[in-house]
Amino acid sequence: MKRVITTVVFFALLIILWATLTGDLLRFGIGPEEPVWNPYVLPPPSVVGQYLWDNLINLKLLSAMGVTLQRLLIGYIIGLVLGVPLGMLAARFKCINDTLGVLALGLQALPSVCWVPLACIWFGQTEAALLFVVIMGTLWSVLLSTQNGMKNVPPIYARAARTMGSGPLHTLIFVTLPASAPFVVSGMKQGWAFAWRSLMAAEIYVSVVGGFGIGQYLHFGRELQRMYQVIGIMFIIILVGLLADKLLFSPVEAWLHRRWGTDKE
């Protein structure tokens, strides 16, 4: 509880500082007469809040979030569906490791926003271009961590399973895969973070006819010199990222830690 209060107080102070420097608190006689930054450089929190409130009420931001999350989920799931089995294959077969594994290692080092120019040429200004970028962001890290996880499974588990009558496929699905779950889940989490970053970058670059996502709002905020919009959207991006982490991954990780006995307390 004490730690929660510490966190809340810290953020409250940050916002108060921001409000003071941008002239939001002048009506209470607090802060410099002239705001340190012009509102078009750094808008005060009240303006950002007003923008968010108005656009949440008229559902514009919610529908943009819907568009973005749909892209994110589809791309992410395709990335997982490809990445996990390919990672398993790469762990199992040397020749796949020496080919696809090395390719994955190389491409993982490439920020997926670098794919945007190619994606635009290959797919045009379409949903497919965005999906492609998201998949490129997710796939490689999921593939590599699955492979790594499978390689780190103690061989005794497979031996034990074989003596209990498990065939190779049964062992793979019911022993090696669950045994590597801590690695696979952290790979999925990293993949999610990469997917989210890739999609934001892609949406800023690619304005699609199919629908306005969050990233595109940020882009137009820049075009129209509306920094309050840019900052508001940045808040939403942070919020979505945090929520996904807390809602999707934290419970799974907590379960894994309890089961494996790897939690710190």
Added chain:
Amino acid sequence: MQEKTKQEIQEFPTAKLSVEHVYKDFKTKRGTVRALEDASLTINEGEFVCFVGPSGCGKSTLLNIIAGLEKPDQGKALIDGVPITGPGRDRMMMFQEHALFPWLDVIGNVMFGLKQKPNLNNKERLEVAKYYLYLVKMDKFAHANIHELSGGMRQRVALARSLAPNPKILLMDEPFSALDAMTREQLYGDIQDIWEKRRKTIVFVTHNVRESVCLGSRVILFSPHPGRVRKEFRVELPRPRNINNHDLADIAREITAELKGYQNAAESD
């Protein structure tokens, strides 16, 4: 308890094991090591046999061959006259490390092998699993996570997991060597008790001579470099045996002297 479950636990399958002229080499970076040379032995139905010898004597290799995890280069291992070609449900193995699956709870681990046993439905399997947990005195911990258990408790669960599919033969590879002395003594009692109740053929590998005399009806001595089957001792002491018993210590001393003789001979070569 369901009729089928009772039937399942009241069955006592057991088998005769024979090993005929088995050779096994391992290739290492420094050349070929002969792990087993012309190993032959027979183990009767329901017998409790211990393999004892220093490291490198091929006792674990022979156990792995019987388990079907490794193949002999020459010779063969047979169960009731049928050659062993791979692992099978008729032989369950217990390892030095517990090898329990951390992603499953205790009962989930015991169920793992059972799930692959046909002719039982899941309810019956669960009853069978619970019976074996009760047999190893772990029934109160059915839903505990593996990491919450002590070393001794883990090996008990591993024992229940190996017993649950009702194998004919139980193979144990130094299962108690990582435990403290107190826990081990308790498990000596338990395993003898379970052997008398379940009448399995048990092959138990150890480098601890006293342990082998305490548990085995017959102790088979191995010598290293190359691994060979050298001699066997029949242990006729009454059960349950206590490892601190004097007669037991005497036999152990005799076996130790014999093993030392092999070692000295090997060193003077």
